[in-house]
Amino acid sequence: MTHPVDVHVGKRIRHRRWLVGMTQQQLAEKVGIKFQQIQKYETGANRVSASRLWDIADALSTPVSFFFEGMDGEDSLEVPSDAQIANSVPRDILGDKEALDLIRSYYSIPEHQRRRLFELARVLSDVA
Structure with missing residues (x-):
């Protein structure tokens, strides 16, 4: 079963990749892995190691903290204002x-x- 943090980080990877206009293949090449691994990260099926997340952040020109924004525990369960x-x-x-x-x-x-x-x-x- 996937962990909610892995799913959140994966979504943030996908969002940042979309925002900079990069394909999964392009990101994978920059990081030195197969695009299938990027797919698994983005769905939360595979957990991203710290060093790999560092490489992904570098490839996407964003700080590592970007991938954890919005993960404030119970904040993700709050009712919209x-x-x-x-x-x-x-x-x-x-x-x-x-x-x-x-x-x-x-x-x-x-x-x-x-x-x-x-x-x-x-x-x-x-x-x-």
Whole structure:
């Protein structure tokens, strides 16, 4: 049976990989393992060793602590706040592939256009 921490770390690996636009194969090559092992890490089927997690963090240009964010014990069992429900924002926004694709696309837009798009989104969200 998989441990909840292994599942959480695996999800965070997948989310970070999606965010930087890297495939499982590309990550595996950077770390020096087979892509099937990345699949097992991402599902929590296999536990990631400390040294391997260090290598994965380096390959994904993020601190090791990133993979443990949101693992505050009982916090993961909390009921969403009224603000979260009112905004209809998923509790784990990085768990949504569409949101990650949107973020990646957003940051690929030139900065001056990105600012204008951001202001448009703010206006539209205030109207809704």
